Amino acid sequence: MTRMTGMSRDRLLLTFCAVAVAFAAVDTYVVVLALPDMMAGVGIPIDELQRAAPIVSGFLLGYVAMLPLIGRIADLRGQVPVLAMSLVLFSIGSLVTAVSYDLPSMVAGRFLQGVGGGGLVPATMSLVAALYPVERRGLPLGLVSAVQEFGSVLGPLFGALVLSFTSWRGIFAINLAGGVVLLLVVTALARPVVEVRGASATSLETPGAAHIGKSRGFEARFARTSTTGVLTFLLLAVTLAAGVITFLEPASIQRDLTWGQLFIPYVDGGSRWITPIGLITIGACVAFLLCCWFLPRPLVDLRGWFGHLLAADLLGASLLAAALGGIVLAFATADPEVAVFSPQGPWFLVGSGVAVVLLLVHLRRADDPIVPRGALKATPAWGALVVSFLVGWALIAALVDIPLFARTTTHPDSQLGAALVLLRFLAALPFGAIVGGWLLRRLNAGVLTAIGMAAAGVSFLAMAQWDATSLDGFGSNVPLVLGGFGFGLALAPVNAAILANTDDDAHGLASALVVVARMIGMLVGISALTTIGLRRLYATQEADPSLGIRELGIVQEHAVFVGASVAAFAAAVLALILFARAGTREVDTAEVLRTAG
16 A cells, blocks of 8 residues: 555656646747737837847756756756756746846846756656656656647747736746745655655665655655744745845835835945845845855755755866857847858857867766766667757747748738647647657657658648648648647657666756757757748749749748758658667556556
8 A cells, every 4th residue: 555655646746747847838938929028028129129039048048058967966866856946946037037127137037947947857757767667658758748848839828818918927927826836736745755655765666766765855854844944934035025026116115205215226326236125135145045055954955956066067067058058049049031040159159169178078087977978878878869959950840930831821910820820730749749658668769759750751841832822721730730740759759768778877867968959959940941941032032023922931931841851851760770779668558558557
């Protein structure tokens, strides 16, 4: 009975972790409709869209650049602490974004959201690897992949729904509330596991039990109260309350003869942070950090987290973050009408290249580098990164250019209509992810990935034949559904391939690198494909000046779809070769369904 209770609780914990992943995925796409209002909220005119690029790139930078470090910490400290801390960072980022008053504060909030939201993915994938042996991971990985992609379906719709009755700040206020609720649920589910089965890793009867055992001290600390804990909680409450007042500067308080003095700067023309309320915020925050560092059993064990940062190879992680950050900034801020990357892109890429060289030197010399020696030595392990990069390259074409084609043709005046066209593609993607996880016990990971990406490639070729009226017919649904299903089919096998061919103590890092590879593929892909499409447009316009905007737009989208099909077919071929010996299937379907609950 005890064993069943423990396993049931672990699965419930995994379920809510998957919900958290979906919640963070929603936030990734939520700014699609809210960006104009967010720009107005921090004083950026709508005709200066380029100034808003940091709002998007800030989130991506936090999401991509910090993922390897977070994944490595999950390997060292355990998945549950990293999941909880990721939710904390996501919630703080949501709060800062919701109350932001200028561009730097908004970018800082979005960066924290990216770090927290990104950290949920590798920790959850690593939790799957810890709870299930190799042959039983397919369906859980498929479910996690499905909810992650389902978040992309809900993101724009969620943004539109919230904006229909409140401002853009309401989106991030809901994110804050959701993050806090999920944090409480995850920690509550983790706590009784210690009570039922004890803190000893050896008492756990699931695969990877010793690995999960690293989390037990973290959960047990939530069950204890101390004077230090109460003190740090009060300091945190003061920091948050004073900080929100400093950010918002409520007019009702400012006009008060007594309380209004809190907002008067000590220096003429000074910022809001050198006012009494601003200094209270700073002082409470500094006191909170000092207490968490020096006093025993604080609310947040800063010294312990810093120790794990050092153990995770902070220098190596910084170099890797610099390398990834340079790529993100080079491509995320690009104007595809001008070049594949931004005007500062070459300098970002040079910096990224220097960081890569220094990282390689460091990895050879460090005693315990962030990427353990030989961790990606197996062909399916590094092959998963290559395939994931190409999957991202192709996937971004669907996410961006399907609605763009709809706006060019059948829905020129309806953003909602264009989004509903994309919804047909996105709705099939989670279903494909579940099916892919289920089939993973029957088919080799390479074969399954190849089938999925070949289906995606075929769908893109079909889209490249669309004309101005194609979306009006029922036949357009076939490539949309086929493409979404194909991408979903490939997600679980790619994740399973790298997890099956890396050591247990590197699963968090491996999961993070797969996500990073896909995100980098999306960034590079959207810039390259859009540039190719625009060049095709200009060439066609020069050859036939009589063509109108609609015809030229269709030519551009056709070129993008053809380029995406090339990336999809390349992913299919490489998956067949690189995943030939991935070793991800060993038991029959009935047994898998029973063990997956």
